[in-house]
Amino acid sequence: MIRAENIRKSYGTRDNRCEILKGISIDIEDGGFTVILGASGSGKSTLLNVLSGLERPDSGSIFYDGENIAELSDDSLTAFRRKNIGFIFQQYYLLPNLNVDRNVKMGAELAGNKDYADIINALGLSEKRRKLPRELSGGEQQRVSAARALAKKPSVLFLDEPTGALDEETGRSVLDYICRLRDELKFTVIMVTHNANIADMAKTVIKMNSGKIVGQYRNQTQKTAYEIGW
Amino acid sequence: MIIGAKDVCKLLGIVIISACAVFVSTLFLNYNLDLNGIEAQIADESRALYDALVMTGSVVSAVSGGCLLMTSVVMLCFYIKHYIDSHRKELGILKAMGYSNIRIAAGFWVFGLSVFAGTLAGFSGAYLIMPAFYSVQNESGLLPDFSAEFHPRLLILLVIAPTAAFALLSVIYSFFRMKTPVLDLLKGKPDSKSRDVAAKDNMPFLKELKKITLRGRRSLVFFIAFASFCYSAMVQMSFGMGDLASEMMSAMTFMIGVVLAFTTLFIAVTTVVRSNAGSVSIMKIFGYSGRECSSAILSGYRPAAAAGFVIGTLYQYLLLKIAVEVIFKDIENVPVFEFNVQALIIAAVSFAVVYEAVMLCYSRRIGKISVKEIMMEAE
Ligand SMILES: Nc1ncnc2c1ncn2[C@@H]1O[C@H](COP(=O)(O)OP(=O)(O)OP(=O)(O)O)[C@@H](O)[C@H]1O
Ligand SMILES: [Mg+2]
Numbered sequence: 160m161i162r163a164e165n166i167r168k169s170y171g172t173r174d175n176r177c178e179i180l181k182g183i184s185i186d187i188e189d190g191g192f193t194v195i196l197g198a199s200g201s202g203k204s205t206l207l208n209v210l211s212g213l214e215r216p217d218s219g220s221i222f223y224d225g226e227n228i229a230e231l232s233d234d235s236l237t238a239f240r241r242k243n244i245g246f247i248f249q250q251y252y253l254l255p256n257l258n259v260d261r262n263v264k265m266g267a268e269l270a271g272n273k274d275y276a277d278i279i280n281a282l283g284l285s286e287k288r289r290k291l292p293r294e295l296s297g298g299e300q301q302r303v304s305a306a307r308a309l310a311k312k313p314s315v316l317f318l319d320e321p322t323g324a325l326d327e328e329t330g331r332s333v334l335d336y337i338c339r340l341r342d343e344l345k346f347t348v349i350m351v352t353h354n355a356n357i358a359d360m361a362k363t364v365i366k367m368n369s370g371k372i373v374g375q376y377r378n379q380t381q382k383t384a385y386e387i388g389w
Numbered sequence: 390m391i392i393g394a395k396d397v398c399k400l401l402g403i404v405i406i407s408a409c410a411v412f413v414s415t416l417f418l419n420y421n422l423d424l425n426g427i428e429a430q431i432a433d434e435s436r437a438l439y440d441a442l443v444m445t446g447s448v449v450s451a452v453s454g455g456c457l458l459m460t461s462v463v464m465l466c467f468y469i470k471h472y473i474d475s476h477r478k479e480l481g482i483l484k485a486m487g488y489s490n491i492r493i494a495a496g497f498w499v500f501g502l503s504v505f506a507g508t509l510a511g512f513s514g515a516y517l518i519m520p521a522f523y524s525v526q527n528e529s530g531l532l533p534d535f536s537a538e539f540h541p542r543l544l545i546l547l548v549i550a551p552t553a554a555f556a557l558l559s560v561i562y563s564f565f566r567m568k569t570p571v572l573d574l575l576k577g578k579p580d581s582k583s584r585d586v587a588a589k590d591n592m593p594f595l596k597e598l599k600k601i602t603l604r605g606r607r608s609l610v611f612f613i614a615f616a617s618f619c620y621s622a623m624v625q626m627s628f629g630m631g632d633l634a635s636e637m638m639s640a641m642t643f644m645i646g647v648v649l650a651f652t653t654l655f656i657a658v659t660t661v662v663r664s665n666a667g668s669v670s671i672m673k674i675f676g677y678s679g680r681e682c683s684s685a686i687l688s689g690y691r692p693a694a695a696a697g698f699v700i701g702t703l704y705q706y707l708l709l710k711i712a713v714e715v716i717f718k719d720i721e722n723v724p725v726f727e728f729n730v731q732a733l734i735i736a737a738v739s740f741a742v743v744y745e746a747v748m749l750c751y752s753r754r755i756g757k758i759s760v761k762e763i764m765m766e767a768e
C-alpha cells in the first residue's frame with residue numbers, strides 16, 4: 160500500500176516561487192494499476208518523482224507499507240529505490256555510452272536477473288542489442304527504457320508517458336507486455352499519460368489539474384491493450 | 390559569438406602552464422643574452438663555468454619550455470574538442486541555419502587569450518625575480534657582475550608569438566572539428582570506440598562500465614599519466630638539482646612539477662566527473678549508490694598514474710645522468726650523481742597520498758550528484 164498525505168512541492172527561489180503540487184493525498188493499493196491523467200504542465204511528472212522517492216516533497220508524507228520515505232536519508236532513499244522501484248521516463252534517460260544490452264543489464268543486475276534477454280526480445284529490440292542509444296529512433300529508445308525498468312523486477316513500476324513516442328501497434332504491444340508481466344510478477348503500476356483511452360486499462364484513474372487532484376474513479380472492468388481506443 | 394568569458398576562464402590550466410613555461414624560459418634566455426653581452430670579459434679560468442651556464446640555460450629552457458609548450462598545445466586541443474562536444478547542439482543549430490564552418494571556427498580565436506594571459510604573467514614574473522636569480526647564478530663570484538637588461542625580442546618570442554600561434558591553432562583545429570556533419574553534431578556522433586566491445590555476459594555491469602568509461606576517454610588516461618610523470622620527474626629532479634646546481638633551481642623545478650602535475654590532474658578528473666554526471670544521476674535513480682558509481686568511474690586510472698610515475702623516474706635519472714656527464718664534464722668538483730632512493734620514496738609516497746586524496750574528494754562529489762541532474766540537463 161502506498162499512501163501519500165498532503166504533499167506540497169514548489170520550485171524556484173523565494174521571489175519567484177511557484178507551487179507545483181498543492182496538497183495531494185492519494186492511496187494506491189498493492190498490485191493495482193493506477194493511471195494519472197492531466198493536462199501538460201499540471202504536475203504529473205513532478206508527482207511521480209515525489210511518489211517514487213526521486214525528490215523530497217516540501218511537506219507531507221509518503222508511506223510505503225507504513226514507512227515514510229519522505230524522512231529517509233539520501234542513502235537510505237537510494238537503497239529503497241534499488242530494492243523497490245522501476246521507472247520508465249518521458250525522456251528515456253538512457254546511458255549514452257552503453258549499448259542497448261548494457262543499458263538493460265544496468266537494471267537487471269540490481270535484481271540479480273540474468274534472463275533480461277527475454278525482455279529485450281519481447282519488446283522487439285533483439286536486432287538492436289548492440290546499438291548505442293543515439294543510433295536508435297525515439298520509440299526504440301523508449302522501449303529500451305521500458306526493458307531496463309522491467310528487467311529490474313520492481314515491486315512498483317512508475318511510467319511517465321510510456322507510449323508517447325510509439326505508433327499505435329507498437330504502443331499496444333508494449334502496454335500488453337507490461338500488463339502480462341504485471342500479472343505474472345504482481346507489481347504495482349502507476350502510469351502518467353495524456354491518452355485518456357489508456358485510462359480504460361486501469362483499475363483506478365486519478366485526474367490532476369494545476370497541481371491538485373480534481374477527480375478519481377474506479378473502472379468496473381479493465382480493458383486490455385488491444386481493446387482500448389487509441 | 391557564443392564563446393563567453395566564462396568559457397575562456399575554464400582554460401585556467403593553460404594559463405598556469407604557459408605561465409610556468411614562459412617564466413622558466415624568460416629567466417634563462419634573458420640570462421643567456423646578458424651573459425653573451427659580457428663574453429669578452431670572461432677570464433680563461435672561468436671559461437668552463439661560462440660554457441656550462443650557457444649550456445644549462447639553453448637546455449633548461451628548451452626542455453622545460455618545450456615540454457610545457459607541448460602540454461599547452463595538447464591541452465588546448467583537448468579543451469576545444471571538449472567545448473565542441475559539450476556545445477554540439479548549439480553549434481549544430483548554427484550550422485543548420487547556414488553559418489559556414491570558418492565563420493563559426495573564427496570565433497574560437499578567443500581561446501588564444503588564455504595563452505596571452507599566461508605568457509604575460511610568466512614573463513612579468515620572470516623579470517620580478519630576475520635580480521635574485523642573477524646573483525644566485527653567480528654565487529661563486531667567478532663572473533664579472535652584470536645586471537638584467539630588458540630584451541624586447543624575448544617579449545615577441547615568448548608572449549606575442551605564442552599568443553598569435555595559439556589563436557591560429559584554435560581556429561584551425563576547431564575548423565577541422567566543425568567539419569562534422571550537422572546531424573552528427575545535433576544527435577551526437579556515433580563513437581565507434583565505445584560500440585560493441587564484446588559483451589561478456591558474465592562480467593558484472595559495474596566492471597563493464599569501468600572499462601567502457603576508460604576506453605571512451607583515452608585522452609584523460611594520457612593526462613593522468615602525464616600528471617604523475619611530471620610530478621615524479623620534476624620532484625625527484627629537484628632533489629638532484631639541489632646538489633648539482635643551486636637551491637633556487639631546485640625550488641623552481643619542484644614548484645613547476647607540483648603546479649603542472651596538479652593542474653593536469655585537476656583538469657582531467659574534473660572532466661571525468663563532469664562528463665559522467667548525467668550517467669551517474671541515471672544510475673542513482675535506479676538505486677546504485679554513490680560509492681558504486683564513483684568506483685566505476687574513477688578507480689580505473691591508477692595503473693596509468695603508476696606507469697607515468699615509473700617513466701618519470703627513469704626520465705629524470707637519465708636526464709640528470711646525461712647532464713652531469715656531458716654538460717659538467719669539464720668542471721671540477723661536481724658532486725657524483727647517483728640514483729636517489731630517498732627522493733624516489735618521498736616523491737612516490739607524497740604523490741600517492743595526494744592522488745588518493747584528490748580522488749576521494751571527487752568521489753565525494755560524485756556522491757553528491759543529485760538524481761535530478763539528468764532532468765536539469767535535458768531541459
Ligand atoms: N526543476 C523545475 N524547476 C522549476 N519548475 C519546474 C521544474 N520542474 C517542473 N517545473 C514546472 O512544474 C510544472 C509541472 O511540471 P511537470 O513536468 O510535472 O508537468 P507534467 O504534468 O508532467 O506535464 P507534461 O504532460 O507536459 O509532461 C511545469 O509548469 C514546470 O514548468
Ligand atoms: Mg511530464
